[in-house]
Amino acid sequence: MRKTELQRSYLLIKRLFQTQSAVQYAKQQPRNLKGRSKSSQDWLTRQLADPYVEKARMMNYRCRSAFKLMEMDDKYKILKPGDMVLDCGAAPGSWTQVAVERTNAAGKQERAPQGAVFSIDLLHFHAVPGATIFGGMDFTTSLAQQRLRESLAGRQVNCVMSDMAPNATGVRMLDQESITNLCYEVLRFALAMSAHGANLVVKIWDNGDVPKLERDIQTYYEKVKRVKPRASRGDSAEHFLLARGFKGFPPAPT
Ligand SMILES: C[S@@+](CC[C@H](N)C(=O)[O-])C[C@H]1O[C@@H](n2cnc3c(N)ncnc32)[C@H](O)[C@@H]1O
Numbered sequence: 001m002r003k004t005e006l007q008r009s010y011l012l013i014k015r016l017f018q019t020q021s022a023v024q025y026a027k028q029q030p031r032n033l034k035g036r037s038k039s040s041q042d043w044l045t046r047q048l049a050d051p052y053v054e055k056a057r058m059m060n061y062r063c064r065s066a067f068k069l070m071e072m073d074d075k076y077k078i079l080k081p082g083d084m085v086l087d088c089g090a091a092p093g094s095w096t097q098v099a100v101e102r103t104n105a106a107g108k109q110e111r112a113p114q115g116a117v118f119s120i121d122l123l124h125f126h127a128v129p130g131a132t133i134f135g136g137m138d139f140t141t142s143l144a145q146q147r148l149r150e151s152l153a154g155r156q157v158n159c160v161m162s163d164m165a166p167n168a169t170g171v172r173m174l175d176q177e178s179i180t181n182l183c184y185e186v187l188r189f190a191l192a193m194s195a196h197g198a199n200l201v202v203k204i205w206d207n208g209d210v211p212k213l214e215r216d217i218q219t220y221y222e223k224v225k226r227v228k229p230r231a232s233r234g235d236s237a238e239h240f241l242l243a244r245g246f247k248g249f250p251p252a253p254t
Pocket of ligand 1: 063123139
């Protein structure tokens with residue numbers, strides 16, 4: 001298909017903007033590094049060189065992670081107006097912001113159905129208009145899950161998302177086991193609370209347990225895909241397992 005004049009201008013502006021901001025941020029050097037550890041200096045340098053950090057600031061997202069969810073949703077359509085969404089490991093709240101926008105949980109689109117977003121994190125974090133926040137709660141505890149169930153009040157969920165990451169101990173094997181356990185905890189809750197056709201997104205760190213987790217998820221969902229959004233840093237082991245079309249439970253053997 002031939003590109004219209006308008007499309008061509010848009011692409012040109014977009015490319016120009018991307019180049020400018022890349023150059024602009026590549027030039028920025030962190031100041032006041034005195035007294036900071038090497039890892040903190042590296043983190044600051046990386047933040048300044050990262051175009052997603054500035055883009056998030058300009059678009060009022062609380063952190064760059066917003067772009068990971070937007071990218072997955074743009075491609076795989078996991079959220080829609082009217083959906084009930086559970087966001088696990090939600091602080092500081094950028095996935096929640098995206099989920100509120102895309103499910104119309106704040107009711108801003110008058111003609112579209114209004115969704116609802118429930119967000120939980122170990123940390124306390126600022127309210128996101130349109131979402132119900134459970135701050136200072138460990139998702140893996142029965143108390144937290146009971147509170148979520150009560151809030152859902154019998155309604156089923158259309159998308160369960162987990163960007164949860166355990167505090168890394170630095171011992172690879174232990175950290176991988178912890179994140180895999182979190183994924184199973186989310187899967188168990190999703191199976192109990194999801195509507196037919198619901199979606200699931202869980203963050204994983206690539207490791208030997210992932211193929212089994214993927215197979216286990218596949219038992220209950222039509223499609224499972226391992227996804228690495230562009231906004232996810234290339235040097236991190238982070239991936240997402242994205243499952244679509246909750247099938248319910250297979251019939252019990254007779
Ligand atoms: C990468 S951050 C999430 C960023 C978030 N998706 C956003 O876009 O703002 C991971 C979060 O998982 C949370 N977390 C880790 N284990 C948790 C648990 N057991 N229960 C609740 N939250 C947990 C951490 O406190 C942390 O805030």
